[in-house]
Amino acid sequence: MYIVDFFGDxxxxxxxxxxDALRSNYLADDRxxxxxxxxxxxxxxxxxxxxxxxxxxxDKAVKPVHIVCSDTRVEPPNIADYIHTSLQQLKIHxxxxxxxxxxxxxxxxxxxxxxxxxxxKGYPTPTSSFRWCTTKMKIKPSRRVIDRIVKEHGxxxxxxxxxxxxxxxxxxxxxxxxxxSRGLHSHEDIxxxxxxxxxxxxDTDSVWDYLFTNNPAxxxxxxxxxLNLYRQASxxxxxxxxxxxxxxxxxxxxxxxxxxxxxxxxxxKGFIDSGATELTPLYDFRNRLRNDIRPNPxxxxxxxxxxxxxxxxxxxxxxxxxxxILAELLQLEVDTKQRLINDDELAHIQLQWAEDFDTRGTxxxxxxxxYGRNIKQLEGDLMEIQRDKRDxxxxxxAAEHEINEQWVYExxxxxxxxxxxSNLLGNKKALVRDVQKVIEHAVTAAEAAEQ
Numbered sequence: 001m002y003i004v005d006f007f008g009d010x011x012x013x014x015x016x017x018x019x020d021a022l023r024s025n026y027l028a029d030d031r032x033x034x035x036x037x038x039x040x041x042x043x044x045x046x047x048x049x050x051x052x053x054x055x056x057x058x059d060k061a062v063k064p065v066h067i068v069c070s071d072t073r074v075e076p077p078n079i080a081d082y083i084h085t086s087l088q089q090l091k092i093h094x095x096x097x098x099x100x101x102x103x104x105x106x107x108x109x110x111x112x113x114x115x116x117x118x119x120x121k122g123y124p125t126p127t128s129s130f131r132w133c134t135t136k137m138k139i140k141p142s143r144r145v146i147d148r149i150v151k152e153h154g155x156x157x158x159x160x161x162x163x164x165x166x167x168x169x170x171x172x173x174x175x176x177x178x179x180x181s182r183g184l185h186s187h188e189d190i191x192x193x194x195x196x197x198x199x200x201x202x203d204t205d206s207v208w209d210y211l212f213t214n215n216p217a218x219x220x221x222x223x224x225x226x227l228n229l230y231r232q233a234s235x236x237x238x239x240x241x242x243x244x245x246x247x248x249x250x251x252x253x254x255x256x257x258x259x260x261x262x263x264x265x266x267x268x269k270g271f272i273d274s275g276a277t278e279l280t281p282l283y284d285f286r287n288r289l290r291n292d293i294r295p296n297p298x299x300x301x302x303x304x305x306x307x308x309x310x311x312x313x314x315x316x317x318x319x320x321x322x323x324x325i326l327a328e329l330l331q332l333e334v335d336t337k338q339r340l341i342n343d344d345e346l347a348h349i350q351l352q353w354a355e356d357f358d359t360r361g362t363x364x365x366x367x368x369x370x371y372g373r374n375i376k377q378l379e380g381d382l383m384e385i386q387r388d389k390r391d392x393x394x395x396x397x398a399a400e401h402e403i404n405e406q407w408v409y410e411x412x413x414x415x416x417x418x419x420x421x422s423n424l425l426g427n428k429k430a431l432v433r434d435v436q437k438v439i440e441h442a443v444t445a446a447e448a449a450e451q
Contacts, residue, residue, distance in 0.1 A: 011206050018198050022053050025182055025196060031155045032064040034146055039069070039083040042161030044226065045207050046198055048217050050159065051090070054099050055218060064100045064153075068145055071107050072137040073345075074114050074256040076268065077338060078276060082229065086221040093219035106141035110348040113137065114258055115341050119326045120352035121305065122316030125260040125294050133256070146190060155192040157184065162197050163207075232274035233267035257282045260290035281336050285328065293317075293325065319357040323367070330371035343375050 026033070035050055037043045047067065054061040067090070069083060087103050094101035110116055114137060117123040126133045150156050187193035199207070208227075215223045255261075257268060257279070268283045293299055301315035310316075317325070326349070333340050350364035358364075368375055 011209070014201060014206070015210070018049060018202075019053070021183055021196075022049060022198055023056075025157065025184070026053060026057070026063060027060070028182065030063060030153070031157050031194075032066060032149055032153050034066045034068055034149065034156055034158045036142075036158060036160045037067050037069045037083075037087075038161075039079060039086065039226070040161075041207050041211060041226065041230070042163060042199065044161075044217075044223070045202070045211060046159055046161045047090075048211070048214070049198060051094075051101075051218050054094075054101070055097070061099055064102065066145070066149060067101065067103045068142055069103070069105050070138050070142055071105050072114065072133075072256050073107055073342070074137075074258045074340075076257045076271070076279065076282075078271065078279070079229070082225060086217075086219075089221055090219040104145045106145055108137045108141050110342075110344045112140060113345050114256065115329070115345050116348050116352070118317070119322050119329070120345075120349035122301070122318070122322055122356075124300070124314070124317065125258070125289050128261055131261060133259075133261075137256075143190070146193065150190065150192050155194070156190075157194045157196055158187065158190075159196045159198060161199055163202055163204075164200055229271075232276070233270045258286055258289065260286065260294065278336065281332055285332050288328075289325070293321065296321075299324075319353070322353070323363065326364070327367055327371075330367060330373065333373075334371055343373075346373070346375060 033050070035043075035047050037047055050065060054065065067087065069087060071080065071083075075083075084105070087105065090101070091103050108114075111120075114133060117132070117136065118125055123132060124130065146156060146158070184194040184196050187195055211223045212227065217223065255265075255267070257265075259265060265283065265286060268279055268286070272279050272283060297313055299317055299321035300310070300313060301318055302310055302313045303315050304310050305316055329340060346364055346368055350358070350361065353363055354361040365375060
């Protein structure tokens with residue numbers, strides 16, 4: 001049905017083998033399928049072959065198929081728009097066909113997000129040796145969805161778009177795995193999950209030939225837009241990461257626009273050189289993060305978050321650096337007229353700052369207002385939470401020493417004055433000790449007054 005005439009015999013045979021394997025595996029058991037989709041050519045081919053199978057099966061297509069796509073919250077805007085458009089069209093078409101197909105665009109939680117970790121906690125931006133982003137922003141969000149599906153159905157088959165011809169290392173990995181009689185292998189980290197690689201033996205030319213000979217996709221998306229993205233970026237897509245063995249974005253492309261792992265973001269540069277000049281401010285900000293802010297000793301603490309010494313003075317970003325990065329990011333929003341950080345991320349950053357150094361608990365909201373972000377409701381809610389947490393600590397200490405609550409609130413004012421924002425990070429234990437000393441002195445004074 002979809003095999004075109006000008007394909008050579010070898011490709012026709014490979015295509016038929018791929019279709020036969022997909023069909024036999026779909027009908028073999030009740031385990032739902034999960035298609036890992038990144039928006040790139042390989043995952044698009046897998047998705048299209050799976051969808052064409054559903055069309056072929058018609059009423060027999062009763063087993064659930066879940067599409068899992070990772071949105072890190074810092075995707076390049078043009079890539080994010082394309083992926084969301086494609087998946088929205090897919091959902092509409094699948095609903096019209098009454099297929100049991102479900103789309104999951106997964107995101108990191110606010111505490112897993114890039115900006116919370118960099119601006120909130122002060123994590124240095126990722127490098128090839130400190131690539132904390134993959135686990136937090138890709139693996140955990142995808143795993144939550146897959147774990148729920150496994151729990152509901154007892155097992156799952158995950159379809160991924162890896163190919164032997166991508167690299168010699170990829171070929172060795174594929175060759176070394178142990179496969180079932182159905183061509184599946186177990187997932188190393190997810191119990192009751194099997195992996196299927198339907199296009200493992202396809203080469204790059206065959207992938208492109210199929211996609212553009214069978215264009216548009218059955219759900220209506222035009223592959224020419226994707227081809228244009230590849231031409232502009234001169235690279236490949238960033239994969240959907242399901243475990244730490246998945247190749248991280250690194251030197252492959254369509255990755256996050258904030259990616260500081262690579263020395264030069266060739267895909268963003270390619271987009272800009274091809275006319276997408278609206279991405280230039282994002283590109284420049286990313287370069288500043290990597291080349292100016294991260295290596296600057298004055299931007300880094302001399303101690304880790306737990307208070308232990310940081311080798312070479314390369315600890316987290318200082319409170320001043322975090323405020324500077326946030327201010328520049330908010331200014332970037334104004335300049336680009338794009339939402340680059342969400343309200344929930346700002347809210348969690350404020351909570352983290354309040355714990356680390358912002359005793360007033362208002363710095364984030366003050367900055368946000370300065371750059372036109374109106375988050376009054378969140379501000380009120382978080383200030384209440386901060387007050388509750390602060391009061392809870394002081395009331396616990398007061399109860400332990402049988403202190404009048406009025407003394408607690410007087411003590412709270414003294415604490416705020418003694419520990420300004422720039423002096424609190426790493427000194428929380430000292431703060432607690434000082435609180436205890438003041439209360440103990442108050443107890444002594446009270447006892448003396450009673451004698």
